[in-house]
Amino acid sequence: MASVEHCLYCFETLAAHLEGRKPMTLSEVQKSWAEYVRSTAAADAADSSKLSKRLPALRRVTEDSSSSSSSSSSASSASTSTLSLGPSTPETPVSSDSALAEDGQAAEAEAEAEAGQDVAAAAAAAAASQITESPLFVTWNTVSSRAGGGHSLRGCIGTFEPQELDEGLSSYALISALQDTRFRPVAARELPSLEVAVTLLTDFEDAADPMDWELGTHGLRISFHHHGRRYGATYLPDVAVEQGWTKEETLVSLMRKAGWVGKKDRWTEIQLNVVRYQGKKESLGYAEFKRWRDWVEAKGK
The missing domain is CATH 3.30.1490.150 (Hypothetical protein ph0010; domain 2)
Structure with missing residues (x-):
């Protein structure tokens, strides 16, 4: 079947012709694209890893904020009780903390999905490269x-x-x-x-x-x-x-x-x-x- 590399090669051929330079060969494009996919996948995985590592620190910040806010809330009047950061209110930092965790889980899931797509793309590219x-x-x-x-x-x-x-x-x-x-x-x-x-x-x-x-x-x-x-x-x-x-x-x-x-x-x-x-x-x-x-x-x- 046709592949991304075939399309890249057509663009490369036309662009090189219009720009007056020597184009890459199809085999060079195929090799380069495989390296490019690995490089960008690694960069995406690194970004996801950085996000996951940041989550504990972010949680500590929100927990500190929760503790401080709860102390202030205990001295407040009943009229302000709806602003309490207790666990039963929608505005509680627990919900924000959960959102951060969910963001991290979503990022990890997305990274795994992209890794699966990369594998599928690599398999398709390998099949395409067999067509001469x-x-x-x-x-x-x-x-x-x-x-x-x-x-x-x-x-x-x-x-x-x-x-x-x-x-x-x-x-x-x-x-x-x-x-x-x-x-x-x-x-x-x-x-x-x-x-x-x-x-x-x-x-x-x-x-x-x-x-x-x-x-x-x-x-x-x-x-x-x-x-x-x-x-x-x-x-x-x-x-x-x-x-x-x-x-x-x-x-x-x-x-x-x-x-x-x-x-x-x-x-x-x-x-x-x-x-x-x-x-x-x-x-x-x-x-x-x-x-x-x-x-x-x-x-x-």
Whole structure:
């Protein structure tokens, strides 16, 4: 399946091209990312440990405050008894102390959860590193800075021919960003607004009929002849779901994409050859790439 490292590599390739520097190789990115994950996990664990060590001291402070306040409270009139820091009142320092303990427990639980995620990420990365070639697509999206962060397509090109990932990802990262004729080439100033998605294609099968596929699971590659001309087009597995299309709407849209201009209610009269496939996709925003890249530069790698 596609991995974070694949996405980082695409960003690295494009950024290096636009900045006029030599990019890291895929294997260098994979090794660096593993080190980065370990480094940040260790830092997070250290921060959690520091918080846990601080809790006893914080408790002592609140206990001292409780003792002092209780002494003052005992000399107060009955009219101020609701401000007492005794154990039965909601305002008691015991509740604050419990909150501190809960914060520490939450931090420890979060650290354990993150450690589990790191293990899962490492396992996924190890599995991804075993894939050396695959048909693939690289998609660039522009992420809106407005609330909600809507996405708009900025470029998407790939190939159904298996590619060595080091060469294929770097090539199509640039081709989709700079040579998609539907858009102007991506400029350096746009990098902070971009998100990249890598889809490795698998499980190609001939569909029994145009409806023999599942929304959200399969991508489609269609081909057909009409008036002596051959047409063809593809949609990745996530396209139909993102657009909210039915199967029929997806097929008609795909035929339009291929260049067919017939009446949409007559699409069934066209003999379609449909190949369904699946796509193992991963995406990454520029902010995560920048954090990793800054770490790389700080390490002098």
